[in-house]
Amino acid sequence: MNTIAYKCPCCGAPLTYSSTANRLECASCGNGYDIEAIEAMHPAEGGSVQFALPTDTFQTNDAGEMQAYVCKSCGAELMTEETTTATECPYCGSPTILPDRIEGGVKPELVIPFTVTKEQAQQAFNGYFKGKRLLPNIFLHTRNRIAEMRKLYVPYWLFDCDAQGSIVYDAEKRQTERQGDWEITRIKHYIAHREGRMCFESIPVDGSEKLDGRITESLEPYDLSAAVPFRPSVLAGAMADHADVDAHACEGRAVERVETSISNTLRGTVKGYTSVTERSKNIRAEGGKVTPVLMPVWLITTEKEDKTYTFAINGQTGKLTCDVPADKKKSFAWGGGVFAGVLGLSVLAMTLLDQLASGTLLMAAILAAVVALIVVGCLRGQLKQAAQQSAAENYVREGSFDLQVSFDHFLYETTQRRRIETKKD
Ligand SMILES: [Zn+2]
C-alpha cells in the first residue's frame, strides 16, 4: 500500500494506510483516523454559477403603448404607459426629463400592483416622527414637508437558485476537573462533516442603481402571489424605473444570501460540542430562472440642512424604511443615563446586602453596560433604518432542505494542565 500525502491532524507527521485496520495511522504520535474523516479535511474546489437570464426585451411596436424617459439631472431611466404624463423625475424631482427610446430594454414579466394608497403612505410618513427618542432634532423642530410623494415601480430581479453545500468543521468537547492544586482540561477533537441541499425561490435583488440596496432589501418581503403579468396599462399614473443594473450584475448578491442561508442551516445541525469552527466550506450554487418584476414603492425625499433623506414605503404591505441616522448626543445620553442608573441601583442593593466588593462591582458594571446597550439598541430600532438582509431564509422552498451527509469523527485527545493559584490573603 502506498504512503498517502495526508498529514496527521494531531502532530503533522505523514499518515500511512493500514490495510488491517482500514485506517490511516500516524507512526509518530500513535493516533489512528477514519479515512472518511481525513478525506473530509481535504475537500475539492467549487465552480461558478450560471443563471438563465431573461431575454424578452421591448420591441419597436411596444413604443405605441409605452413611453421611455431619461432624467437630464440624475440620469435615471424611466418608463410609463402612453397616457401618463411624466412631469418630474421620481428620484431627484427634476422637471427636465426627456423622451428616450423604449426598444431594447428588458421587459418586466410580473408587476405587483399598489394596494397602499397615497393617503395611507402619507399617514405612515407623518406618523414616523412621533415618539422616537433618538430622532435628530432637525426632524422634530422643522416641518417635515413631503417634497413629493412619488409612486414608483422599482425593478427587481427574482432569482431561483439551488445550493449544494459541503462544510467541514473542527469541533471540540472540553471537560475540566480539579485534582488537588491542578485544573485538568481534557479536549476531545472531532471533525464534523455536513453536506446538504436547499432550493430557493424568487430571491429579490433590485436592479435600480438609484436606490440603495439597504433600502430595497429592507422593504422585503413582497407577496408574489399578488403579482400580475406585465401590461403597460398597469403602470397608469405611476413611473417605473428601467432596470439599469442587469441581472448578471445582480446575481452575486442573490448567491451571497443563498450561501449564508445554507451555511447557517448546516451549522445548526452540528450539536453537542463546546466549540465549533468552520474548517472548510464548499458551496455550489446552481442558478435557475431569473424573473424581471416591478415592485410598488412610495418614495419620499425630505431635505434637511442640505442633506436629502430618503423614505421608502412598500406599496403592497405599508412597511416603511429610511436612512435617518440616530442622533449621537441623544444615544450617548440614553446609554450613559441607563448605565449610571443600573449601576447606582446595584451598588445600593449590594451595600444593603453587605456584598460590595471589587468583584461584585465589576459584575454590576458589566450588567449596567449590557442593559444600556440593549436600551439604545431598542431605541435605534424605532428609527426603522434601512439595513441589508443577511440571508435568504424567507425564500427557501418549503421542505427542500436535504441533509445528505452528516458524520462526526473523533480524532484525538489532548490534555491541558493548569496549576490553580492558591489564595493570597
Ligand atoms: Zn501524529
Ligand SMILES: [Zn+2]
Ligand atoms: Zn432624476
